[in-house]
Amino acid sequence: MKPRITVAALALAALIAAGCGSSSSSSSSGGSTKSASTGSSSSKNCTASIGIEAPITGQVAVLGDEQLAFAKMAVANDNKANGTNITLVQGDTQLTPSLATTVTQQFISNPKILAVVGPAGSQEVEAVGPLFARAGMAFVSGSATKTTLTDGANPTFFRVVSRDSVQGPEDANFVINHLHPKALMIIDDQEAYSTGLVGVMIPIFQKAGIRVDHESVSQKVTDFSSLVAKITPQMTVAVLPWQVAANAEQFGKNLQEQHKNVTIVGTDGLYSPSSFTIPGSYVSSFGPDITAIPADASLVAQAKAAFPKFGTFGPPVYAATHVIDEAIAQACKSGTPTRSSVLAAIRATDEPSSILGQPIKFDSHGDLVGAKWFLFHINSQGKYQLVTNS
C-alpha cells in the first residue's frame, strides 16, 4: 500500500506541476456561455475573453449570482448579435479586497482577457485600481458607487451607475421634504457601501433638525425585532441603505408584527420587486426598473428565465458587459483586439440606448454621463411605481 501512495503522490505532484506550467499559456475557461458542443459561433476571427469579478460565493452570493447570470446573458446576446466569440471567465472575490487582488492578478496574467466586469464593491475597486492601471486594462463596474473612485486614482475604471455623492443627498433631501419625520432610525449593514451612504446622510438629517438614531447590524443578522422594538412613535421613517433585500423585507415584517407605523426608505440593494414588497416603502436605485421599460421586454423575459428574483444589481452588470462586448467588436474591426485598443474603444463608447433605458457615454473620469437616480414607491399591492428620477 505504501509504495502506491508514494507513486500516487508523486504523480499528483507531477500533474499539478504540469497544470501550473500550462497555466500561463492556456488558462481559458470552461465556464463559457456557449452551450453548443463544438463552438458554433459564426465568425472565429473575433475571439477574446472577458473576466468578471463578483462575490459568487461568500456571504453575499445572492448578489454575485445575479450579476453572473446577467453577464452571461449579455455575452450570449452580444455574441449572437455581433458574430463575436467572446468567453466569460469567472473570478470569485467574496466581496473581499484581498481575494479581489488575487483574482485581478489572475486576470492580468491571462493574456486572453482584454477587459473585466466588476468588481462589485467599492473597497475592492480601491484595492485593485492601481493593478489594472499598471496593466493598462479597463474594468467597468455595475455597482461600485463610492464617489472618490473616479477622482483619478483609477484611470482605467469606468462605471455605469451614479455616485454616492448624488444618491446620498438626494435620498436624504427627499426624506426631509416629503416625509417630514421628527425622528428617524438609520441602520447600516457594516459594509463600506452602506457606511458611506450613512456617513453622507446623517449630517444632512441633523442639519434639518431631525433626531437621528444610528444603528448597525451585520448582513448575517436576519431578525430585527430588537431594533424594531426600539422605535419610538416619533420615528416615522427608517432608512435602510442595505445590500440584501430579503433582510429589509424581514425588517418590514417585524414592523408589521409589532404594529409600528414606519416608512422604510431604502437604497439600491433593496430594489428587488420579488424580494422587497413592503407597501408604502420608498426605494432609490441607481438602476431603472427594467420591467417598466418597453424596449427591454425580451431581455426581461430572458432574465426571468435565468434569475427569477433579480433586483438592481443585475441590469447594470448587463450594461457593463455589453459596453465591453461592443468595445471588443469595435476593436476587432481594425485587427486583433488588444487591451489598449479595447480600453480606447470603451472610452469612446457612445451607445444611444441600453438596458438601463438611457444612452451610455463616459466622461473623462470614467463616470456615466447623465447617470440617473431613480426613486420608487411601493404601493399597497406591492408593485413598484416610479416617483421621480433625475
Add this chain to the structure above:
Amino acid sequence: MRLFIQELVNGLTQGSVYALIALGYSMVYGILKLLNFAHGDLYMVGAFVGYFVIQWFGGANHLAVPVPVLLLVMFLLAGGGVGALGVVIERFAYRPLRNAPRIAPLITALGVSFFLENTALLFFGGSYRIYNTSSFISFSTGIHIGVLNVDIVRIMVIVLSVALMIALQLIVHRTRLGRQMRAVAADREAAEMLGIDVDFTIAATFFLGSALAGISGVMAGLVYNSVWNYMGFTAGLYAFTAAVVGGIGSISGAVLGGLLIGLAQSFITGYVSSLYTDLIVFGILIAVMLVRPSGLLGRVQLQKV
C-alpha cells in the same frame, strides 16, 4: 416597560432557536468530544427542507392543506431527513476518526461544512428563499394584550424549544438509550466492555442531535423567513458558544447558554446601541467564563493523572 417586555420576548425567541441548535451540538459534543462544525449546516438543510415542503403544498399564498398539517409535515420531514443525513455523515466522515486526536475530526467537520454549504449553493443558487410565514399565519393571531404584541409563531418557537428540551432530558435520564449515551460519554471503552453497542449509540445520538438541528432550522425559517445557504455558519458558531458557555455535555447548560446569548443580544440592542451589541455580548460571555471556568452548569473536570 413596553420595550422591556418586547425585548424579553425577542430575546427568548432568539435564545430558543440558539438553544435548540446548541442542544443538538451539545449532545454530539458530550459523547464524542467532537467540535462538529457542520452542525450549523444541518440547520440550514432543515430550513431548506421546510421551504420546499411549503412549495410542495402550493406555496405560501396558496396552501392546499391546513396550517397544522403543514407544520407537522415540515417538522417531521426536517427532523427525520436531517437526522438521517447526520447519521450518514457520522458513518462516513467521523467514524474512521474516532480514535484519532481531537483535532483531526475538526478538519473533517470543516470539510463537511464546506461541502454542504456549497452543494446547497450549487443546487439552489444564492437567492434567499422566503417562507413568507405571515401569508399563512397572520400576525393578528397571538397575544395582543395592551402593550404586549407577541406573534403566535414566536410563542410556538419558545414552547416547542422547552418541550424538546424536556423531552431530551427525559430521554437521556429515563430511558435505556439515554443511559447508554451517558455511559459512552463517560468512558467509551468501558461502555463497550459492558456490552453496549457503541456504534449504534453514537449513531442514535447523531440522529437526535441532527434532528434537533433540522427542526430548529424550520423554526428559524418560520420566524425569520429568510433561508439561504450560508445561514448555518453563524448559527453553528453561536451553537458552539452556547454549548461551551453552558458547560460541556450539559443539556440544560446548552439551553441556558443559548438563552443567555439571545437575551443579551436583545437587551443590549434595545437599551444601548446595536453598534456595540456584539462587543458587549462578547465581554459578558468572557466575564461569565472567567467567573465560572467550567461553564454555567458544567461539571468541574477532574484531571486524571
Add this chain to the structure above:
Amino acid sequence: MALDPPQPSLAEQPGPSIGVDEWVARQATRREYPPGLRGELQRRLERVGWWPRLAIAAALGALIPQLGLTQFQLQIGINALILATLAVGLNVAVGWAGLLDLGYIAFYGFGAYGFALLSSNQLDQPHGIHLPAYASIPAIMVAAAILGLLVGLPSRRLIGDYLAIVTLFFGEAFATFVNVVAPSKLGGANGIFAIDPIRGFGSAITSNQGYFYLMLILLVATIAVLHLLDTSRTGRAWRAVREDPLAASMMTVPVNRVKLMAFAFGAMVAAMTGTVFAAQQTSVFPTDFDTSFLILIYAALILGGAGSIAGAVLGGLLVEIVLDGVLRSPTQAGYVFYGLILLTMVVRLRPWRRLAGVLAAIVAFGFAVHAIVSAISASAVAGGPQSSGWIHSALKDWVVVPLNHAGNIPAGYGNVGFAVLICLLIALTRLRDWWRTALLVPTVYLAACVWESRLIVEPSITRLILLGAILIVVMNARPQGLLGARRVEIV
C-alpha cells in the same frame, strides 16, 4: 573479576552504565525505518542534519521567482508563504502546546492594522505617520506579544475548549472592533488604504518578486527561531504541557508561564506576517480578518500535520496553491478532478490487470450509453463537455450532456446527477469485491458527466466543494496530517 558475566562494550550495545539512562541512550536505535527505498531515503535525509536541510529548502524557494513566473503566480506564491508562516505560528500554540487558539486571526489583523496605522495617512491627519519598516515592525511585534499574553491570561483558569471559546471571542471581537469603533481613526468598514510599502534605509519593496523574497526570508527566519525553541527546554515544556499538564506541573514545569509563552510567540509570528500582508496589499479591511480565514489556517496546519514545522509549511503551501492557484482555473480543476479519480483507482485497484479491465469497461460503458442515448434523443447529447482543450475533444462522444429548448444545459440534470453520484459513492463503500468493482464503472462515468455538465460550469462553487471533499478524504486517510506523527491522545 573473572566470574563476572562479560560486560558488553558501549560501542556494541549501550547497556547499563553509570550516569547514562539506558532507555534514553537507546532512543536513536529504537527508531524503525519503513522498508525499502523510503526508509533508505529517510535515513539519508536525517543524516544531512536539520540546518542543511533548511538551507536546501530555502535555496529551492529562492530559485522559484527565477523561473519566469507571471505576476499572478508570484502573488499565489506570496499568499502561500503567508499562509505557511501563519500555520507555523499557529503550530506553536496548537501543535506544540496543545492549546486550541481560535483567536489567532486577531493577532494577524492586529499586525496588519498596526502597520497600516503607522504607515499611512490615517492617524494624525493630514500627513499621517510614516514610520520606516525597521521601526514599525519590531514595535508591532512587541505589542502583539503583549496582546498575546493578555489573551492567554484566561488560560490560568480555563482549560481545553473553555479556553478555546474565550480566544474565539477575542478573535471575533477584533473584527467587530475595527469595523465599528472609531471609524475615523480605524477606517471602519472602509478600511485603511494607501499604505506605504516596506520601506527602510532608502529603498522600498514594491514588486511581487520583492515581497516573495521578503516572505521567504521571514519564513526561514521564523522556522529557524522556532526550531531553536522547539529543541530547547521551552519546547520540551510545551510538549509536556500538551500531553499531561498535571504531570508536567509535578515535574516543576511552570505550566502557566509556558502557556502564556505559546500564545505570545504565536502572536508575534502572526503580527509580523500581518505587517507584510498590509504592505503588499497597500490596504486593509475588516473583512480580511474574519473567521473564514482562520478556518483556512487551521485546515492548512492540520492537513500538513500539527506539531511539525515542516508539516505546517507544507500544509500552508499546498492549501493555498491548490485552492487559489490550481482550482481557480477550470481547466486545471478538471486535471485535479480527473487526476484524483484516476489516482484513487490506481492506488486501490490491484492487480494491474483489474485496473486495466475497469478502465476499459468505463470507456466502453461511456460510449455505449452515449450511443444509446443519442439514438433515442438528439437533444439529450447536444450539449458537449464544457471543458476546453484536449479534454473537450477527447470526451466529445463519450459524456451525455443534454440541452433544453432554450439551448442551455439544464441545471437540474447536473444537480440530480450530483445527488445520485453521492449516493453511489456511499453505496460503493458498503459493497465488497465484484459488486464494488462493477458499481465503480457507472459511478466514474456519472462523475465525468456531472463534472462536464454542471460542476465545471460553476468553477467558483466547485472549487469549494472540491476543497471540502479533499479535506474529508485526506483526513480520513491520514488523520495525523501529511507530515504529522501518530499520537494517542489520553482523554
